[in-house]
Each structure stands twice: as C-alpha cells, then as structure tokens.
Amino acid sequence: MKRLPIKIKIALLFTLLMAAVVSAAMFALLSVGERMVVGATQNDLIDAVAEGRSEIEYEHGDLDFDDDLKYYENGVSLSVYNAAGQLLYGRQPAGLRPSELPLSHAEMRIAGESPRSYYIYDMEYQQEGYGALWIRGALPTDSTDTAFAALMRLTAVILPLLIVIGAAGSYFAASRALAPVRKIAQTAEEITAGGDLSKRIALGEGKDEIYSLAATFDRMMGRLQGAFEKERRFTSDASHELRTPASVIISQCEYALDNAGSQEDLRAALESVLEQARQMSSLIAHLLSFARADAGGMEMGDEAVDLSGLASSVAEQAAELAASKSIRVEADIEGGLLIRGDETLLIRMMWNLLENSIKYGRQGGVARFALRRENGWIVGEVRDDGIGIAPEHIEKIWERFYRVDESRSGGGFGLGLPMVKYIAEAHGGSVSASSWDEGGGGPGSVFVFRLPQKK
Ligand code: ADP
Secondary structure (H helix, E strand, C coil): CCCCCCHHHHHHHHHHHHHHHHHHHHHHHHHHHHHHCCCCCHHHHHHHHHHHHHEEEEECCCCCCCCCCCEECCCEEEEECCCCCEEECCCCCCCCCCCCCCCCCCEEEEEEECCCCEHHHHHHHECCCCCEEEEEEEEEEEEHHHHHHHHHHHHHHHHHHHHHHHHHHHHHHHHHHHHHHHHHHHHHHHHHHHCCCCCCCCCCCCHHHHHHHHHHHHHHHHHHHHHHHHHHHHCCCCCHHHHHHHHHHHHHHHHHHHHHHCCHHHHHHHHHHHHHHHHHHHHHHHHHHHHHHCCCCCCCEEEEEEEEHHHHHHHHHHHHHHCCCCCCCEEECCCCCCCEEEEHHHHHHHHHHHHHHCCCCCCCEEEEEEEEEEECEEEEEEEEEECCCHHHHHHHHHHCCCCHHHHHHCCCCHHHHHHHHHHHHHHCCCCEEECCHHHCCCCCCCEEEEEECCC
16 A cells, blocks of 8 residues: 555545445445335325225116226225125236235235235225225235335446546546646655756646645755855865965975075975965964854853943954054944853954954044944944945855955954854844945945844
8 A cells, every 4th residue: 555656545535435425325325215216106096996996886776887997006905895895896916815815904904925016905985885995905016116216226326437537537636636636756866866956846826735845846946056156166165275385385385495605595394385375374263163163063151241341442452453544443342231242253254344344444544443232233333444345246245265355354254244143143143234335435345243132
C-alpha cells in the first residue's frame, strides 16, 4: 500500500467510499421498492375481489354471474362460495379450498409452499335476496418476485457501472489535483541533479494549498540563491583582497634576496613586508568575525553597558586620530544612557563610524558625534563634512567589500560598515546612512544608529 502512488490511493479511497454509499442507498431503495411492489400486488388482488362483487346478481331465485367476472385474469384466480363454503363459481387452485384454508373476511394471507405460494384475500358480503356470499381471490406470490427480480437485475448492472465511473472520475480528479505536486518534485529533482538554483516551479496564480506551497518553495529558492551568490562573491572578494598583499610580500622578499646590498635596503623591504602582513592579519581577523557572525557563533556579551561613557571615550580617541588631519571632533553626548549588550562590539560600531568620518572627512573640517534618548530609543548620529556619498552608492556601502573609491579608502577593506550594521542589528537596532550634500551646504555624510534602550 505504501508503494502505491498517492493519486491511486486517493482514487481507491474515494471509490471504496462511493461504493459503500451507493450500495447502502441501493439497498435502501430496494427494500422500499420491494415493499411497494408487494403493496401494489396486494392492492390489485383486493381490487379484483371487490370488483367481483358487482358482477354478481340474484334474479328469479338464481345467482347470475356476469361474463365480466373472469375466474382468472391478470394472475388473479377468483372463486365464489356460499356461507357453507360450497364453490358456486370460479376456479380454486389446489390446496386453497375453504375446507383446507378456512374463509376469513378481509384478511391478507399467504398460503401454500413456495414456489407455489399465494396471496389469499377473502371477502364476505350480503347478496340481496340470497344472503351471505364469499369471494376468494388468489394471486401467486411469485408475481411480485418477477417485478422485484427486474429491479435487482437493474441494480446489478447500475451498481458496478456507477463504481467504475466513480473510480475513473476520482482517478482523473486526483491526478489533476496532484499534477502541481509532480511539478514541484520534478523541479526539486532538477535542482538537485543540475545544481541550478535559478530554477523555479512558477505555478502561477492559484489559491489552494499546493499553489502556496509552490510559491513558498520558489521564495525559499530565491533566498537560497541570493545567499549562495553572496557567499560566492564574499569568498572571491576575500581571496582577491588576500592575494594583493601576498604578492607584494613575495615580490619584496625576492627583490631583497636578489638585490638588497645594504642594511637599509633590507630594512625597507622588511618594513614593507611587515605592513602587508599586518594588512593581511587585519583582513583575516575581519573575515573571522564575519564567518563567526554568519555561523551564528559570534560570542555576544549581554552586560549592562554605559553607552554614554563608551561614546565619550571613543570620541576622545577619535579626536587624537583627527588631529593629524586638523579635523575637529565635536561630541554632544547625553549622560546616563544605559543599554544591555556587548561592550567590545558597541565600541567597535561607534569607532568604525567615527573613523570613517575622519577618513572621508575634509582637511580642517569637523566631525560631530551626538548621542541622545528619543522615544525609548538611543539614537547616535555621526556627521561629517567630507566627500559625501553619491546616491547610487548609498545602499551598496553596507555590502561586504564595497568601496566607493578604492584609492580613497586608505587601505580599508569595505568591511567596516557591514560590521556596524551587523552589530546594530544584533542589538535589536538599525543603522542608516545619508549624504547631506543635496542642500548645497557642502558635501558630507551622516550615519544614524538606533538601539533599543534596555534596563
Ligand atoms: P572602508 O574600510 O573602505 O572604509 P567601510 O565599510 O567602512 O569600508 O565603508 C565602505 C565605503 O563607504 C567606503 O569605502 C567609503 O567609500 C564609503 N564611506 C563610508 N563612510 C563614509 C563617510 N563618512 N563619508 C564618505 N564615504 C564613506
């Protein structure tokens, strides 16, 4: 049974059910039908007996039986007796004489042994001038059997026919209803075999559960495809980023080994190698963080953090970095803002934003860092008057390895902002960027993060 296709199972179940219902209905019909046939036959017998009465007259001291009084008509045998039970007229089937079966007024009886059994109906009445007369009607019971047998024969043909039609119909309906499931399985099979994640079931519009299953499957494949592509891009970008410092290290070492004559040459080569190695190490640290974050395994502290205090010290450190570029850091930090979360990650988030505002800031410009409470949220804003971000890049800066202009990124990998976004979201918050150069007040960027205030 388990190996049968589901459409056959459904068709079988339907057919069985239908056969049961139809048989029950037929059975009920037959039993009502039988009762009706018997009732109608008995009524015929009673009518024939009652009519016989009007065909008998008493004239001039004689009983006169009209010609219309047939002693055998439509299977009914009629016989007339006097009160003593003597046959006056008609035909009496063997075994049904009053001596054998006493007369009994207006009572339907069955007499004789099957197959020669009869319905018997007697009627007593007063014939004017003569006195009591009895009319007995006898009708073979098998006359009802024939009518009933015809009904049975009809049933015997109709019942199997109905079941065959029902079985074919339910098989057809089940295969139609399950056709989309076949399509789903086929698509899944194709994806498994060919690895082409762009395949979709595309059942189109439809309201039933199977259509919504197919749509869910398609949506899931869309997400999977997106995730895989992101993963592939990330790996290829990371390899690319690692290759550059690696080839610099190799070429520096080769050069030093072949050409470095003096201590100074060697030193210069080593310094360059050291710088590239630091770059690589920093990139590897970044990659590790993302790999952990993606695997959901990044350790996240959940301690009470004084965000105001952290923000002030980040601003102080940023001021030191900014001094080299004559950038002024203005901090406007509301005191006593508390949050639950990971202190190290929160510092990293604010530092990345402030570092960018200096890195991409204007020589001699200003970087403003504000932190305040707003409708139960802690809102941080980092604003600079630097190079700004063109609208076509504003959404993309959150993607890993995305840099608007590699040459101005100062050795950055394009991983700072994705980490900011990850940290904000991991704390139940969000972050957004805009460039405020549209007003004509000079270019600049503003980054706003919002974190839920937790006690
Ligand atoms: P990077 O290490 O390159 O700074 P980020 O992820 O921090 O990487 O930033 C991605 C890109 O977004 C940067 O390369 C830069 O082009 C742009 N960007 C980030 N912050 C600013 C800012 N304050 N002003 C202008 N551009 C910015």
